[in-house]
Amino acid sequence: MSEGRLVIGTKRYSSWSLRGWLPVRLAGLNVSEEVIPLRQPDSSARIAQVSPNGKVPFLEHHNVKIWDSLAIAEYCAELEPKLWPENQDARAMARSISAEMHSGFQGVRSAMPMNLGRIQRQLKEPLSDTITKDIVRIDSIWTEARRNFGGSGGYLFGHHFTNADIAFAPIVARFLSYDVNVSDVSRAYIESVRKHPLMERWYEEADREPEEWLVDAFETIE
Ligand SMILES: N[C@@H](CCC(=O)N[C@@H](CS)C(=O)NCC(=O)O)C(=O)O
Structure with missing residues (x-):
C-alpha cells in the first residue's frame, strides 16, 4: 500500500522537482507520484491546494508533510543514511x-x-x-x-x-x-x-510527457 505521495512539476523543466524525486527514489519510499504540469493556467492553484509553500516538490509520507527539496533530501537521508x-x-x-x-x-x-x-x-x-x-x-x-x-x-x-x-x-x-x-x-x-x-x-519519463505540457516560451527562447 502506498505510504503517501510525491507531487512534482513537469519533468522536462522542473529542476527542483528532480532534486526532490531523486532522494525519494533512492530512499525507496513507496509513494505515488503526481505530476502537475507547470505554467498552465491552473498550475499555481493546483500546487497551492497540496503544498504549504505553493511550490513543488512536495512530499507526504505517512501523513508527514515535507516541502522544499532540501528538506525532502534531509528527510530521505534519515531513512537512507x-x-x-x-x-x-x-x-x-x-x-x-x-x-x-x-x-x-x-x-x-x-x-x-x-x-x-x-x-x-x-x-x-x-x-x-x-x-x-x-x-x-x-x-x-x-x-x-x-x-x-x-x-x-x-x-x-x-x-x-x-x-x-x-x-x-x-x-x-x-x-x-x-x-x-x-x-x-x-x-x-x-x-x-x-x-x-x-x-x-527521469529523462525518459520527461520525454514521454504529453505535448500539451510543452511551454512555448521554454521551447523557443534560446
Ligand atoms: N526552494 C524550493 C524551490 C521550489 C520551486 O521554485 N519550484 C517551482 C518549480 S521548479 C514551482 O513550484 N513553481 C510553481 C509556481 O511557482 O507556481 C525547493 O527547493 O523546493
Whole structure:
C-alpha cells in the first residue's frame, strides 16, 4: 500500500522537482507520484491546494508533510543514511555544497533554464561575469570533491549517489544542454551523473510527457 505521495512539476523543466524525486527514489519510499504540469493556467492553484509553500516538490509520507527539496533530501537521508557520505569531513563538504547550490548560482539558473528536450542551446546573451563566476565555482567544487573524496567512484563522494550529486543533477542537465566547457574531471563527472539509472529514467519519463505540457516560451527562447 502506498505510504503517501510525491507531487512534482513537469519533468522536462522542473529542476527542483528532480532534486526532490531523486532522494525519494533512492530512499525507496513507496509513494505515488503526481505530476502537475507547470505554467498552465491552473498550475499555481493546483500546487497551492497540496503544498504549504505553493511550490513543488512536495512530499507526504505517512501523513508527514515535507516541502522544499532540501528538506525532502534531509528527510530521505534519515531513512537512507547513504544519501550523505559516511566520512564526517566528506559529509561536511557535501552538506556545504548542497546548501551553496540551494541558495546560490543565480547566474547559471536564470541564464540556463533546464529543458531536458533541448541540446546544443545557445545563451541569449554572451557569458556575463556572474555566469562565468558560477561556472568556475561549480567546476572547482566538482573537481575538489572528486579529487578529495571521489576515489574510484563516479560521483562527488565516491560510489554512492548522494544528496550532493542530487543538488547538482539539474546543473549537469543544463551544462549538457548548453555544452558548457569544464575541466576533464568535471566532464567525466557529468557523464557519470547522466548515466545514473534514475537520471536515465527521469529523462525518459520527461520525454514521454504529453505535448500539451510543452511551454512555448521554454521551447523557443534560446
Ligand atoms: N526552494 C524550493 C524551490 C521550489 C520551486 O521554485 N519550484 C517551482 C518549480 S521548479 C514551482 O513550484 N513553481 C510553481 C509556481 O511557482 O507556481 C525547493 O527547493 O523546493
